[in-house]
Amino acid sequence: MLMTEEKKAVLQVDNLSIAFDMADGKQTNVVEAVSFQVFEGETLALVGESGSGKSVTSLAIMRLLQMPPACITSGKILLNGKDLLQMKLDDMSSVRGNEMSMIFQEPMTSLDPVFKISNQLIEGIRRHQPLDKKQAFAIALSMLKEVGIANAEKVIHEYPHQLSGGMRQRVMIAMAMANNPKLLLADEPTTALDVTVQAQILQLMLKMKEEHGSSILFITHDMGVVAETADRVMVMYAGQIVESGPVEQIFTDPKHPYTKALLQTMPSLATNERRLPTIPGTVPSPSNFSAGCRFSPRCQHAMDICDRTIPAESSFESGQIVRCHLYKEKEVAAHDT
The missing domain is CATH 3.40.50.300 (P-loop containing nucleotide triphosphate hydrolases)
Incomplete structure (x- = not known):
């Protein structure tokens, strides 16, 4: 354009x-x-x-x-x-x-290996939006679905090492876009x-x-x-x-x-x-x-x-x-x- x-x-x-x-x-x-x-x-x-x-x-x-x-x-x-x-x-x-948000080259260096995906998404959402954990969880789950993760209800409770490289990068995009x-x-x-x-x-x-x-x-x-x-x-x-x-x-x-x-x-x-x-x-x-x-x-x-x-x-x-x-x-x- x-x-x-x-x-x-x-x-x-x-x-x-x-x-x-x-x-x-x-x-x-x-x-x-x-x-x-x-x-x-x-x-x-x-x-x-x-x-x-x-x-x-x-x-x-x-x-x-x-x-x-x-x-x-x-x-x-x-x-x-x-x-x-x-x-x-x-x-x-x-x-x-x-x-503004950033997506890095290797998501394994950006995602914390000791925390579940849900914790990492919720933390970023609640840092910038006045929401309780239940409300932030709902947004986190919605964002995972939005980035094309079909089994989002399962993935949100998993750790980064349990996901493929492409899935981890989708999670990073969800985190980056969660606060618009x-x-x-x-x-x-x-x-x-x-x-x-x-x-x-x-x-x-x-x-x-x-x-x-x-x-x-x-x-x-x-x-x-x-x-x-x-x-x-x-x-x-x-x-x-x-x-x-x-x-x-x-x-x-x-x-x-x-x-x-x-x-x-x-x-x-x-x-x-x-x-x-x-x-x-x-x-x-x-x-x-x-x-x-x-x-x-x-x-x-x-x-x-x-x-x-x-x-x-x-x-x-x-x-x-x-x-x-x-x-x-x-x-x-x-x-x-």
Whole structure:
């Protein structure tokens, strides 16, 4: 869907930079000057390889980074106009699980193994709603049914280890949506699941988003998942957003060399190639970021300027914004034409 002026930003991140204390005693930025918005009712995908800074960004939004060693050196994180970085940590407990929720990659690390599913659901519901245990239990049972657990009356009395990975992830979605949050952060929620269950969980998340009127910030390295779920895409590399735009434009006309490389690594029925292309090298560690474009050491289009100068952003009529020396603002209109 296309964003219009009428759409309100549920989440607004402005100039966010995050540093970590390194072994040599210095602070190094791992996320730098990141800005974006998540609008009402949309799914925004944040995509990139492991080590690109996606999960660190999501943890900063939830105020779950351990400080130290982490430190937010600049920026604002506005949720429905409230700056989360100015809130006391104690006050954040009224925001997490209520105004915004998070689904993590591995539910076994998020669900408490010593408590039944009922206890964990009821605790989250009663923390944010003035209900007694019986009323909260009824909502918990209803949510399990809503996420497609057929034998919910049995599952609600079981422990996490008694459930399959897909069932545990459904329970996590039920917990995340129980208080009707306006924003759902999903950090690689299907990575640990087989392909069939992955598709079911993705469909379920989109269904829950529509029924509860929520927005989703979907964090993934899988461009196939992006194609299935997202309205807009942000491509992150080495702590910076290098390209963003509507999902259709990113897939049909990618502009940044890194975005193009990511898309080329996707399997396709249109080719008979047995070996998929790979991107040479790896994402650099924060202490080895290039002084110019951080992708330049791996880029087949790299020029001398790429190693020396940070590229400025270029905006296209298609809605794409690209950080690359291949494009200059004055040439963008001609390129679009």
